[in-house]
Amino acid sequence: MxxxxxxxxxxxxxxxxxxxxxxxxxxxxxxxxxxxxxxxxxxxxxxxxxxxxxxxxxxxxxxxxxxxxxxxxxxxxxxxxxxxxxxxxxxxxxxxxxxxxxxxxxxxxxxxxxxxxxxxxxxxxxxxxxxxxxxxxxxxxxxxxxxxxxxxxxxxxxxxxxxxxxxxxxSAEAHDEHIAYVSHLSHITSFALGQTVLEIEKDEKNIFDMAGSGFESTVRLAKSSPAMWTPIFIQNRENLLKAIDTYEKQIQKMREMIENSEAENIYEYLSQVNDIRRILNK
Amino acid sequence: MxxxxxxxxxxxxxxxxxxxxxxxxxxxxxxxxxxxxxxxxxxxxxxxxxxxxxxxxxxxxxxxxxxxxxxxxxxxxxxxxxxxxxxxxxxxxxxxxxxxxxxxxxxxxxxxxxxxxxxxxxxxxxxxxxxxxxxxxxxxxxxxxxxxxxxxxxxxxxxxxxxxxxxxxxSAEAHDEHIAYVSHLSHITSFALGQTVLEIEKDEKNIFDMAGSGFESTVRLAKSSPAMWTPIFIQNRENLLKAIDTYEKQIQKMREMIENSEAENIYEYLSQVNDIRRILNK
Structure with a gap:
């Protein structure tokens, strides 16, 4: 060209x-x-x-x-x-x-x-x-x-x-549906995690001294550009809301198992999710 | 020694x-x-x-x-x-x-x-x-x-x-309270995200072909050892449940803004969370 x-x-x-x-x-x-x-x-x-x-x-x-x-x-x-x-x-x-x-x-x-x-x-x-x-x-x-x-x-x-x-x-429709899960949702979870810890920090100074590489990796996407991401969230609203709801159910499931100290069920759940390793390496 | x-x-x-x-x-x-x-x-x-x-x-x-x-x-x-x-x-x-x-x-x-x-x-x-x-x-x-x-x-x-x-x-108590937010919570969010996408994958093959470095970073902790993390979640239950509830509120807040297409509020929210950049670099 x-x-x-x-x-x-x-x-x-x-x-x-x-x-x-x-x-x-x-x-x-x-x-x-x-x-x-x-x-x-x-x-x-x-x-x-x-x-x-x-x-x-x-x-x-x-x-x-x-x-x-x-x-x-x-x-x-x-x-x-x-x-x-x-x-x-x-x-x-x-x-x-x-x-x-x-x-x-x-x-x-x-x-x-x-x-x-x-x-x-x-x-x-x-x-x-x-x-x-x-x-x-x-x-x-x-x-x-x-x-x-x-x-x-x-x-x-x-x-x-x-x-x-x-x-x-x-197709454009299939793209938007799938990308809600493997990209847009992880931006939502990062932004929410970032805001959670920022709000706690107001009362608990120096909490970030305790943040390690795990937190940093999980919250990395919360640094992303608002100008880019605001219209994405809105445009893919329908798919994203579905993804958020599915995610919420998983958070609630973990919350419940933790509240009831269900050691075996938690262990089983975490082991299942470990399968993500196989999938990301493929 | x-x-x-x-x-x-x-x-x-x-x-x-x-x-x-x-x-x-x-x-x-x-x-x-x-x-x-x-x-x-x-x-x-x-x-x-x-x-x-x-x-x-x-x-x-x-x-x-x-x-x-x-x-x-x-x-x-x-x-x-x-x-x-x-x-x-x-x-x-x-x-x-x-x-x-x-x-x-x-x-x-x-x-x-x-x-x-x-x-x-x-x-x-x-x-x-x-x-x-x-x-x-x-x-x-x-x-x-x-x-x-x-x-x-x-x-x-x-x-x-x-x-x-x-x-x-x-103190041991202060440690457990703070670490719930900057470490244990991000493991919860990663495991839940991993499980969400794994479940969707059952119906939607090849969805992981679309996963980029952003997803990989956010879900990285979902590879963590169940033997190590099960007792952590249970022992720090009280602090962790508080952290999960605070986090849930942020997810719900974002969900609501997205559902109502509140562009200005979303932009404002994301911009605020961008402050995490300053804090992680310090």
Whole structure:
């Protein structure tokens, strides 16, 4: 590709840009971001070659990448498709997929769009958090691929492949349902744990001196960006509420066993959950 | 010290033995473990120099370290104190402190015992999981230090210092109350999250293909040893139930905001919890 535009120069967009540079897949990368500070940082860090306004950037690009919060992406995507050149493709990287697919469902240029979700990230945000290796050995999901042109899907596949990212495909609805459990729910549990301990700390100073690596690992996602996660929680509300309710039942089950000192049942329960080790290692 | 006995040759005891060897603090380390396989492994890995029965090991030691599940430690500690030589000290390393302090409260040799809890560990267990650096830059808590002889406390302090572990002191009750929030609760949330996703997986195959590093970090503690954690949950029941209830309220608060699509409130909530970043980095 000659020219690629990245909209949103944070952790995800910035890392994708650095990855494209490393693999030599893009000759020139244009950055678009409403935050002037992020634009300056992205230039200074060599993440992008130049900064442009949205429309002129899109008009001269072979590929446009949306790496902004999902609520913003749903506003910008239909606008881009309105004037997108015939052979230019646009992909998003958001954490929910049904919403964005719905807003362009009947757009005449729907086939120029590829809905994707790379399961990659850290708890950090902004251009300074970006690094080329973010997508290495991760999984990316392409949703509703049949609604995109074959050329567009092949291009996106080739890019992910070059970034060493494994691609799987599914419907937008299946994606949102499953991701509620293996990503969105763990953000909820981390935020709730973080807030629980922060509130206790008001009365019990220095409690964090006692926090070890276990707590740190469990609460890590509570550092995540509110701008990114607020719209995700709301958009995937229906699936997420189901996941939270299922989770609540497990918390209640453990609570009850502990309250009644059911040693054997607790042991049995923990042993069963240990099976997560096998599954994560596979 | 000439001779040290380690009772329990798993992750904690094994790592402590390796640390003592590395710092040259112990000339000889005797291992005691009811699991013959662990004894063989500990010998083969150079964690201990010999394996002995409990009593003869204690009788020839300068220091005895209890690194077994807390329910077992509470049975063994009073027995050891019954025949412990005058100048031999015993320390435990369990995750709850009120229980073990209570069982030896009136023992005539109480002063030979130092109650400690190193906030260090991984999700792995057994001698093969042990490594000398486990305690490096971690925090260890000595509880009810005034009930131990000064000589005993100074010895334990010196050892932790040599392992590069920072020591803080507090009462056994305060320890158990605080640790419920910053350690035991995060094990509950991890186990519940693990079980939630394992149950969903029964119907939705391949859901774990979509799990990223965020899920893995949040669920890591669900790999922890049931033998170690069952008695911890039960012994710290009272504090832990309070912590679970506080946590439940946070989950419910998030659930409600999500159900009502309260974007501003969610954003505000997540931003507040981001403060955990400042606290963990301090």
């Amino acid at each position: 000659k020219t690629v535009t990245i909209i949103g120069l944070g952790l995800i967009g910035g890392s994708f840009a650095l990855g494209l540079k490393r693999t030599g897949l893009a000759e020139k990368i244009i950055g678009v971001d409403t935050n002037p500070e992020h634009c300056q940082e992205a230039l200074a860090l060599g993440i992008v070659d130049e900064i442009k306004e949205l429309k002129p950037a899109v008009l001269q690009s072979d590929l446009v990448i949306l790496a902004i919060p999902i609520n913003a992406a749903q506003v910008v995507l239909p606008q881009i498709l309105d004037y997108i050149p015939l052979e230019t493709y646009v992909m998003d990287m958001g954490s929910t997929k049904a919403g964005i697919c719905a807003v362009v469902k009947n757009h005449p240029n729907r086939k120029n769009f590829v809905a994707t979700h790379p399961i990659a990230g850290t708890e950090n945000s902004g251009p300074k958090a970006a690094f080329a290796e973010l997508f290495l050995n991760k999984v990316s999901i392409i949703c509703d691929a049949h609604l995109s042109s074959e050329k567009a899907v092949n291009l996106v596949r080739k890019i992910y492949q070059n970034l060493w990212t494994n691609v799987i495909t599914m | 000439k001779t040290v006995t380690i009772i329990g040759l798993g992750l904690i005891g094994g790592s402590f033995a390796l640390g003592l060897k590395r710092t040259g603090l112990a000339e000889k380390i005797i291992g005691v473990d009811t699991n013959p396989e662990h004894c063989q492994e500990a010998l083969a890995l150079g964690i201990v120099d010999e394996i002995k029965e409990l009593k003869p090991a204690v009788l020839q030691s300068d220091l005895v370290i209890l690194a077994i599940p807390i329910n077992a430690a509470q049975v063994v500690l009073p027995q050891i104190l019954d025949y412990i030589p005058l100048e031999t000290y015993v320390m435990d390393m369990g995750s709850t402190k009120a229980g073990i302090c209570a069982v030896v409260k009136n023992h005539p040799n109480r002063k030979n015992f130092v109650a400690t809890h190193p906030i260090a560990g991984t999700e792995n267990s057994g001698p093969k999981a042990a490594f000398a650096e486990l305690f490096l830059n971690k925090v260890s808590i000595i509880c009810d230090a005034h009930l131990s002889s000064e000589k005993a406390v100074n010895l334990v302090r010196k050892i932790y210092q040599n392992l590069w572990t920072n020591v803080i002191t507090m």
